[in-house]
Amino acid sequence: MPELPEVETVRRGLEPVMAGALIERLELRRPDLRFPLPDALSERVSGRRILGLSRRAKYLLIDLDNGWTLLSHLGMSGSFRIEEGGQSEMPGEFHHARSKDEKHDHVVFHLVTGQGPVRVVYNDPRRFGFMDLFERREMESHPAFRDLGPEPLGNALQxxxxxxxxxxxxxxxxxxxxxxxxxxxxxxxxxxxxxxxxxxxxxxxxxxxxxxxxxxxxxxxxxxxxxxxxxxxxxxxxxxxxxxxxxxxxxxxxxxxxxxxxxxxxxxxxxxxxxxxxxxxxxxxxxxxxxxxxxx
CATH class of the missing domain: 1.10.8.50 (Helicase, Ruva Protein; domain 3)
Known part of the structure; x- marks a missing residue:
C-alpha cells in the first residue's frame, strides 16, 4: 500500500494540472471501489472549480469552490493518470508494470484548464482504494481523520x-x-x-x-x-x-x-x-x- 511519501508525490504531480481547473464532468464507470461511491457524486462535483490539493496522512484531498472536499485513498494499486492533448505517456523504466488497461479506469475527471481540456483518470485493478465527499469544515470529525495522530513532518511531531x-x-x-x-x-x-x-x-x-x-x-x-x-x-x-x-x-x-x-x-x-x-x-x-x- 502506498505510504505517505508516495501520496505526497501523487499530490505534487496532480496539483499543477488540477488546481484551478473546472470539473466539467466527473465520469463514474462503476458504482463502487472498495466501498460504494458517495450518492450523486458526479452531480455534486461536476461544475465545481478545484481550489487546490492537499494531503492528510495517506489521504489525497481535493478542495472544491463550494466548501466540499473530495477524499481519495489509493489502496493497494490505485493511481492517477494525466491525459492531455490526445496523448497518455508513461515515461521511465518501471520496477513493475503499471496498469494502463482501460477496464480498470473507474473514475475520470474531465477538466477545463487554462491550457485546454485535460482528463485525469483514476485506475485501480484491485479496487482497494476509495473516495468520499465531505464538508471541509467538518474534516476533524470525519471518521478517516478524527483519531489520527500528528503528521511526521513539521513541528506537530514532538x-x-x-x-x-x-x-x-x-x-x-x-x-x-x-x-x-x-x-x-x-x-x-x-x-x-x-x-x-x-x-x-x-x-x-x-x-x-x-x-x-x-x-x-x-x-x-x-x-x-x-x-x-x-x-x-x-x-x-x-x-x-x-x-x-x-x-x-x-x-x-x-x-x-x-x-x-x-x-x-x-x-x-x-x-x-x-x-x-x-x-x-x-x-x-x-x-x-x-x-x-x-x-x-
Missing part, C-alpha cells in the same frame, strides 16, 4: 508528545509506531528505516523510550529526528515506488534504491563498523527488516 502516548506500553516498538493514532501516515517501510537509523530494535518495548518522569529518553529524541529525516528524503526522492506504484507522470521514484534495511534480508548492515547482517522477521503479519547486531 518527542514529548510521543512520550506521553508511549508511556507504559509493553507493545513492540514497531507495532506502536504503525498505530495511526500515534503518528499519522507512518507505514511499514519507513518505520523499518527510521528504527535502523536510530539503532532501535523493532522488538523493543515501546515504553522503554520513556523515562520514569514521563519525559522522553534520548533514544526517543533520536527516533523522532530519524522519522522526520527518512520521510523528508523519501518525498524529495519521489516516494519508494515499490511494486506497482509510480509517480503521476509515469516516472519511477528512486528512494527504493537507497533503503538501508527494508527488503535487504541477508545483506551486510550499512552501519559503519557494525558487521551484522540484515534479518527479516514477521510482526503482526508484516515483514520487519532490521539488524539485530546494532539495533537494540
Amino acid at each position: 518527542a514529548g508528545g510521543l512520550a506521553a502516548r508511549l508511556a507504559g506500553k509493553s507493545q513492540p516498538l514497531k507495532g506502536a509506531l504503525l498505530d495511526q493514532r500515534l503518528i499519522a501516515g507512518l507505514g511499514n517501510i519507513y518505520v523499518c528505516e527510521a528504527l535502523w537509523r536510530s539503532h532501535l530494535s523493532p522488538l523493543r518495548k515501546a515504553g522503554t523510550l520513556v523515562r520514569k518522569s514521563g519525559r522522553p529518553a534520548p533514544q526517543l529524541e533520536t527516533l523522532v529526528e530519524a522519522i522526520r529525516a527518512v520521510i523528508a528524503e523519501a518525498i524529495e526522492a519521489g516516494g519508494s515506488s515499490l511494486r506497482d506504484h509510480i509517480q503521476t507522470d509515469g516516472s519511477l521514484g528512486y528512494f527504493q534504491h537507497s533503503f538501508a534495511v527494508y527488503d535487504q534480508e541477508g545483506k551486510p548492515c550499512r552501519t559503519e563498523g557494525c558487521g551484522g547482517t540484515v534479518e527479516r522477521i514477521v510482526q503482526s503479519g508484516r515483514s520487519t527488516f532490521y539488524c539485530p547486531s546494532c539495533q537494540k
Whole structure:
C-alpha cells in the first residue's frame, strides 16, 4: 500500500494540472471501489472549480469552490493518470508494470484548464482504494481523520508528545509506531528505516523510550529526528515506488534504491563498523527488516 511519501508525490504531480481547473464532468464507470461511491457524486462535483490539493496522512484531498472536499485513498494499486492533448505517456523504466488497461479506469475527471481540456483518470485493478465527499469544515470529525495522530513532518511531531502516548506500553516498538493514532501516515517501510537509523530494535518495548518522569529518553529524541529525516528524503526522492506504484507522470521514484534495511534480508548492515547482517522477521503479519547486531 502506498505510504505517505508516495501520496505526497501523487499530490505534487496532480496539483499543477488540477488546481484551478473546472470539473466539467466527473465520469463514474462503476458504482463502487472498495466501498460504494458517495450518492450523486458526479452531480455534486461536476461544475465545481478545484481550489487546490492537499494531503492528510495517506489521504489525497481535493478542495472544491463550494466548501466540499473530495477524499481519495489509493489502496493497494490505485493511481492517477494525466491525459492531455490526445496523448497518455508513461515515461521511465518501471520496477513493475503499471496498469494502463482501460477496464480498470473507474473514475475520470474531465477538466477545463487554462491550457485546454485535460482528463485525469483514476485506475485501480484491485479496487482497494476509495473516495468520499465531505464538508471541509467538518474534516476533524470525519471518521478517516478524527483519531489520527500528528503528521511526521513539521513541528506537530514532538518527542514529548510521543512520550506521553508511549508511556507504559509493553507493545513492540514497531507495532506502536504503525498505530495511526500515534503518528499519522507512518507505514511499514519507513518505520523499518527510521528504527535502523536510530539503532532501535523493532522488538523493543515501546515504553522503554520513556523515562520514569514521563519525559522522553534520548533514544526517543533520536527516533523522532530519524522519522522526520527518512520521510523528508523519501518525498524529495519521489516516494519508494515499490511494486506497482509510480509517480503521476509515469516516472519511477528512486528512494527504493537507497533503503538501508527494508527488503535487504541477508545483506551486510550499512552501519559503519557494525558487521551484522540484515534479518527479516514477521510482526503482526508484516515483514520487519532490521539488524539485530546494532539495533537494540
